[in-house]
Amino acid sequence: MTTPAVQITGVGKRFGSTVALANIDLVVDENEFVSLLGPSGCGKTTLLRIISGFEYPTAGRVAIHGTDVTFVPPHRRPTNLVFQRGALFPHMNVADNIGYSLKLRKWPKARIAARVEEMLALVRLDDLGGRGPTQLSGGQIQRAALARALAAEPRVLLLDEPLSALDLKLRQHMQLELRAIQRKLGATFVYVTHDQHEALVMSDRIAVMNEGRIIQEGSPRDIYTRPASLFASDFIGETNLLQGTVAGFADGLASMALRDGTIVMARGSGSETPGAPATLSVRPEAIRVALETPAGAASTSVAAEIIEIMYLGDRVRIEALTADSTVVLADLRDEEAAALQRGMRVVLSWSPAAAAVWAEAPRTAPG
């Protein structure tokens, strides 16, 4: 087994009496793109700052490529950080910004210039080396900041929500570009974001964080299709939450009674106590909408009334009100929704394997 690029063991961080991070274990392999995903205040940025050396943990160890760096100051770590708003030096032009780390290492001028050219080409800012940071657009600033961090040849590149200040279209474009650069360089990226879509698109692996803990780690597909908690299912992607009480458990499926008595089924862990409050989560795209209860026991269904039909171009979103007054969203293809109208009584159904029951009351994810 090779040495991991980043190994975080039992890291905790307290600010006074506030616990920012509690007992974090995380391993990032070489050449891996790992996202730390969570709402604001979940500790993801603190964890990144501990990896970069701007904060020291109050418990645990941090190792980079096998070397313990827990209390090594940032300027002596083989990591570089891309800051949220670039943090370019305003009194230096783009080329001097990119070459700064190399100047500190006393590289000869010609070698610095060559490396700067190479980096400018990598981030497609070829002709802008002579510009000042104030003459750059938001996207160009982040490219220059990326080039500056990469020029230092970090063993691990850390990125702190580098795209959050950009508009949607540019952000999506830059996501692909960042991913392409990471693949091309074969570099190790640790990426902090609160944007679940961004994390799904870019990452090899996602660590979902909440309240100072990593609550789930896995591939984007795992995280999306098999969230490990109610929080994860609500935070990642859109989901419908139905409230009720646990009715029973059999063959990996939990049954839950809605407040109006309807029994619905979904995956369960088996630890659910009958009668305990529970929440069922099911994604809008997993729900089918029919005029009659579908035949066969392979699905579970709820009666509802359509209150809104929204045409979204690539799909049609149905808003339906269930008998116990919960609004449920369902995403259908255009032709599936052709026969539906507002005010219709319908049956919402889903495959129990596509939904999950959690033995906890729902709460809205912050942020």
Place this chain on the structure above:
Amino acid sequence: MGDAVVGTGRDAIRTSAPRRPELLFARLFVAIVLVYLFAPVVVTVLFSFTTSPRLSLPIEGLTVNWYANAFSNPLFGRALGNTILLAVVTALGAGALGVLFSFGLVVLRGRVRGILLTASLVPAVIPVLVLGIALAVFCNSIGLAQGIRNAAIGHILVALPFVILTMNARLETFDFTTLEAARDLGASPWQTFRDVTFPLIRPSVMGAGLLAMALSLDEFVVTWFNVGTEQTLPVVIWGLLRRGINPSINALATVVLVSLIVLVVLSNYLNRRKV
């Protein structure tokens, strides 16, 4: 992307509006205020160049004799030397203390910061008479004899709040993540200061220093109570005034005035410069 520099349409604004009678009164009022504000200064500068020793109109002729006269005053050379010394010491002392203090303030958050900032600005609103006497009494009680040293302490005291105010305004807009970026890229704390911090705050530090110089240059009250038998330009002018109005006083006052204007304009220019 696509950020274009948009020119200001300043030339398009001026259009001729019909004049209304109340505007006449408004203008008259503004004129009176301006005369009130500037007449004494203008008269002083004007009569430092006129041949007549009496302050009278019309002007008979122009001369620089009053300057020669003032400069040949045996006290002048020494006073000028002391004034320059005090100005430089004040700029360096108040500059260094003020910059360090302001940086220290930035690290603090919320209430403590507000309280310390207010506390550091209080000397600016304490009457200089009180400051001057208090300093004299304090120095006497700890055995510091009056002289240029005590005057310098006083000048730094007077200038410090203004330096802190200037630096604080600069640091409000300072992007501290650039310092973290430098550290992240391999710069030691000293290299970070040399390559990033100082170049970014240099114009404001110099501006604050020049402002401190300007405040020191015409400081009289605190100086008077603490300088002992030494002379500075304002002290010499005050001494001359006691023996009656003399056109060479106009010349000295004009020298001080011009120096002040130069310092203040430079200081403002540096403080407004964006890096």
